[in-house]
Amino acid sequence: MTELLYQTDSYLRTFTGVITAIDEANRGVALDRTAFYPGGGGQPADAGSLTVGDVEYPVLRAKKIGDDVFHYLGGEENLPAVGLQTEGAINWERRYQLMRTHTAMHILCGVIFRDYGASVTGGDMDPLQGRMDFEFETLQRELVDIIQAAINREVEAARPIRVKILPRQEAFQIPDLIRTKINLLPEGIQQVRVVEISGLDLQADGGTHVANTSEVGQIRVVDYKSKGKINKRIYIEVLD
Numbered sequence: 563m564t565e566l567l568y569q570t571d572s573y574l575r576t577f578t579g580v581i582t583a584i585d586e587a588n589r590g591v592a593l594d595r596t597a598f599y600p601g602g603g604g605q606p607a608d609a610g611s612l613t614v615g616d617v618e619y620p621v622l623r624a625k626k627i628g629d630d631v632f633h634y635l636g637g638e639e640n641l642p643a644v645g646l647q648t649e650g651a652i653n654w655e656r657r658y659q660l661m662r663t664h665t666a667m668h669i670l671c672g673v674i675f676r677d678y679g680a681s682v683t684g685g686d687m688d689p690l691q692g693r694m695d696f697e698f699e700t701l702q703r704e705l706v707d708i709i710q711a712a713i714n715r716e717v718e719a720a721r722p723i724r725v726k727i728l729p730r731q732e733a734f735q736i737p738d739l740i741r742t743k744i745n746l747l748p749e750g751i752q753q754v755r756v757v758e759i760s761g762l763d764l765q766a767d768g769g770t771h772v773a774n775t776s777e778v779g780q781i782r783v784v785d786y787k788s789k790g791k792i793n794k795r796i797y798i799e800v801l802d
């Protein structure tokens with residue numbers, strides 16, 4: 563089982579861990595703890611490096627398999643052995659862009675629900691760009707500028723972002739979480755990680771976020787598309 567260090571500290575860039583399993587065929591290495599985000603919830607996995615002794619392996623991506631996070635190594639060097647200690651470093655520039663982008667998407671969700679009552683149904687992101695799907699029948703061209711101004715006001719408002727890990731029963735009592743389909747969580751999950759943009763948005767979420775909306779910087783609504791009468795897709799860009 564891998565301890566997920568990024569869940570309680572999104573700003574952790576380096577860490578030490580012990581190798582607990584090897585997937586020879588795919589050059590995968592599982593660790594007892596990691597700061598690498600393994601992908602999920604629309605946020606891509608981290609890349610970076612693992613150093614064992616004097617060998618530095620590039621980590622091309624990470625992935626959660628069961629309770630373990632595997633780190634897939636590039637290069638040609640022989641794989642390290644189970645039981646060895648490793649120093650991990652994530653590609654921080656890319657990760658921080660993803661944190662800003664992920665928080666931008668939650669700002670968008672929060673504003674659209676608050677101002678139009680429209681619920682989000684899905685989303686996907688790359689560094690500094692994202693798209694989100696909403697049940698938002700009344701979305702039209704004239705609203706794009708209004709939405710863009712509203713989300714940037716939330717950036718300027720410098721709202722703090724808090725992450726909490728709550729017992730399942732407690733999380734189920736929070737009305738705001740019900741609307742984000744928390745009831746779809748598998749029964750076996752006893753703890754729910756909750757990401758709150760103070761005064762704006764509250765979601766069950768496993769991703770990494772910045773600590774304050776001011777870190778996101780300027781957001782641009784690039785485009786939108788109708789995916790049917792009710793379903794609309796909104797594209798955003800975070801300016802560097």
Ligand SMILES: [Zn+2]
Nearest residue numbers: 603664767769
């Ligand atoms: Zn999210």
